[in-house]
Amino acid sequence: MSISWVKIKKIPLLFYSIRKRVSVKSLGKNARFAGATAVGLGGLFIGYYTKNNANPLSLDENETAILQKNKLKFWNFFNNLSLSLQAKLSRNIQTLLNLAEHHESYIRDLAINNIIQTEWSDNDLNLIELVASDRIQVLISLKEKTNLELLKFKENLKPCGESLELLMKESLKKIIPSDTYCKYLQNCALSEKWLSEEQQSWWSFSESSCEKIVELEDSEQFYAMYLDTYCTICQSDDYMQFLDNNGLLILRQILDDSPNDLLLTTKVAKILAVLSSHKETHYLISKSGFISLFAKWMRSSDLSLSLYASKSLWNMHDPTSIYADGVYLYFPLFLKSSEPEVDIIFVHGLKGGPFRTWRQKDSSDNKSPSCKCWPKDWLAKDIKNCRIIGVEYATKLSDWTSPNQDPLPLRAKFMAAKLKEAGVGKRPIIWVGHSMGGLLIKHMLEDEHLIEKSHGFIFYSVPHLGCPLASLTNNRLASIFSPSLEVRELHEGNKNLIKLNENFLEIIQHRQLPVFSFAEGSASQFPFGIKRIIVPESYAYPGIGEFRVMAELNHLDICKPKDRESDLYLETKNFILRNVFQKISIKAEEEKDYFYLRKFVCID
Template identity: 40%
Template sequence: MHLPHSRRTEETLLDLAHQIHHRQQGVEVSRLPPPPMWMSGMHQDMVVGIGRSRKTRSTMVAQFIADISDVSPSMSKVLVPNISSTSIAGSNDVHSWLCKMKGHVAHLHSGKGGLWCFGGNGLPYAQSLSSVPSEKVESFCLQALAKHSKVPSHCDKIVMNGGLQLLQKIYQLRHDSQKIQRNIIRTIGNLALHEHLHSAIAQSGWIGILAEVMKSPHVIQASHAARALANLDRETVEEKYEDGVYILHPQFRTSQPIKADVLFIHGLLGAAFKTWRQKDHSDMENKDTNYTECWPKTWLAADCPSLRILSVEYDSHLSDWRSKCPMENERKSLAYRGRELLTKLKAAGVGDRPVVWVAHSMGGLLVKKMLLDASEDPEMRSVVQNTQGIVFYSVPHSGSRLAEYSVSARFLLFPSVEVKELSKDSPALRELNNNFTKFIREHEVNILSFGEMLPTYIGSMIKLHVVPLNSADLGIGDFIPLDVNHLNICKPGSRDSFLYQRSLKFIKDALAKELKRTIPRIPMSEEATTLYCIRREC
């Protein structure tokens, strides 16, 4: 999505307010005055600490805010709005904010704006053409706002125009929509990357909400909240988790030192969580009660608690049939994605300690590209020096058969950049593989590769081995063919399965030296020690 300048941020917020106006029968919204700056830096850190404690309840955050400030307990509940579904509507400040939006909406909606800009007069015009469900419109606006929140200057606009409070209201109204709530928390996580906005986020009550969401049984929701809280926690966390980088473990504050990192990179059409779920069961009634939606978070974290486990997400497509912007093609290339992900991972502290990479399909090509780029950049050399091992799940080192069907398959009539780059015997792919093979031999990195022996159904017409065995075999390290298809090659059937146990053994062996090393527990400040005791006593 193209974001030419920050005025679009205000327009997007107003579109969302316009939706709230329709849902609340005449209540309209305007800019909320900046919250009072009563919270000191120390108190802010302590509130975040309570929020990141494993057994925190939202009432603890509200009571703590009341204890350290001059506000009443009832006002502190306004700052933790999930305590009462009507807490925001009952606040005089927020009520006045809601009642002022009419003039701003009328003013900006009367201005010029394109249909697809998520602002100006585009939204009312689109609504006049068809009956678009309000939830769908809100979802579009929130996706646009999430894009805006990736631009630092736009983040200031979101906060200045009352975005934190508006997002809070929508979060409550859409409690039944995980997708909408996920986009909202994603935006808060992006805002939390900027320390000068931390006070506004804390004072607007988001820490209590995030603390509750982090305990959700839904792994995606919980991980979005964990990322946001980690970005807010500047007392015990030095790293910053940018958009698309998720911390699966440890998600709470802990005194146990982290000895190494394990990074998970998905492939084409994959995602940071769904790619790494347990193998699906055809008979859902007989599904194991211990079924996990993300085995690295559930199994690996339990088997190796001293590891930090990260998962990366990026957009990928089979076809450019619905491509929205020509500039997107360059952004989808391996070269661009590799540079972008490497920069994000460096900000997350990858390279500061030993690391093992785990990649599925095209994700393995990204890992290869990132390591080669890092080897040529003095500021990224630590990433190379600390790489101890790589697990490849059906990575098309020599190309994939998927690209061969780009003409015959209707949905691949316009193959995406990603698919084109997977063509067998591609010169660029051959060069990448040759350079990486030389790199591995020079740096003596441990390699474990798995290959698929069963075909995968692509749509209803195509059945093929997406990555042939000869393409999945790098020729270095152990190579293990398995009786699974391309989708299930990275989805163990159970914690006792050969696929998981062999992967676990490789990770432990590659990091054996670090895992055996004794590291003193992290010293805590007096405030952090108090929070740790609170967590243990709850």
């Protein structure tokens, strides 16, 4: 026996709705109405319970116990209905702040929306500033059409009485790095010398690069140097040392001293995004007054600043689903009323990155593309109810600056763990990879759970069988160029790549999964006027699925559509809709009951 709640949007649909649950003919035998109705939230709710035909029950002790249990659920429903009405209609700020902390998400959402949409007096705004919890501030920040006046700056940091540069030096001296590279950067920073631009990377470090340092010229370079060092420390296990040695105070004062410096602001936002992946830092970050800044930054036109701020807020919003270092949420940036139905994961290739690989194609008349991230700006508008994620992993071409590098299978294992920490694997997955990113995706399929949730693959010039150009370094040139491990892994005829592709084909054939591969048809430009196709057609085709050669696109542009009407973008979008997303939507549509309000269900 069960009690159900049905929402009737229009009275004429009453009997149609009931027929979906209980046939009219047998209504008297199989259903008893709970004897109450309620009008609220724009609809009529009717409660009734039904008996199982196979095991009809009389009003014995068993049935009485079930009725008592459902009676409690029945009253819980009306209590929640009353709270919902309050959350939607109340103009008492204290009441709304209390409801914004309710354990039911839909009540919280109604209260937050009411707070955002109402024009409050100065006294009410002061009360919000004093009383609103960190959780409420984060929820307000993650609403797309929010009122930033509700997020007045809260700072519980005591200003230091010494110069910022002196404070930064003293702070860095007290940190004892456990990592060799962090220790090296610390020494460079304290000596006020820094790596040249091409060496400022965890993956480009080597002891031989110690002599290739440059003198600092101004305070911005000094701050940038220290912020890069702090970021690397926070990416290691020493992040608490940074916090314990005035780290957040330093970040605040840098922002106060250089409020319009985008470079420094972005570096500060990156450090905070890294820290936010650790749950124990959330309280310190919020009490230092950064939530209001996150709300402002995530609405910035600068892609990296926006994504760093968004990551921090989402990590603080739901600590059970963490976007770790190297995982970025492209969409949705803001809270949505419904959960996404599919995850679309973008993985860049060699020397790529989440902030530059997926931009609009550069052109002679559009050197600064209007779309800096087409999955975020275009795909999110064309494919509803999806979550789009971009990943980042370090790559390099040569071992001259860093002899130590993890092999691709190990990197894939680390990346898969980070994606699962962000909740990837709870819903269907569509994988999109460019160049070496496609190989990383195939390695991640060693995780059985990710295989089970995979619903489609899109590859842009992925060297499934190796890369002839990489094989050129497998001779006397190797001693000159010293190719990196990832370049050596791309050698033509590499047995590991062949085995990897065989395993991939076996998975695709067994699970009947769709695959679409694109190949470059135009040569890439190299120094000294040399032109070469990096991944030829025969190497870009995995041996299964749809395949298309893009004659006018080279290796770098193969993942950069010219516009939303270009063949490259339309093929990508339509593949997702045709082979994956429509199947999910159709299945969901069949199971959906428009007259059944899941929030108010009472089931034994």
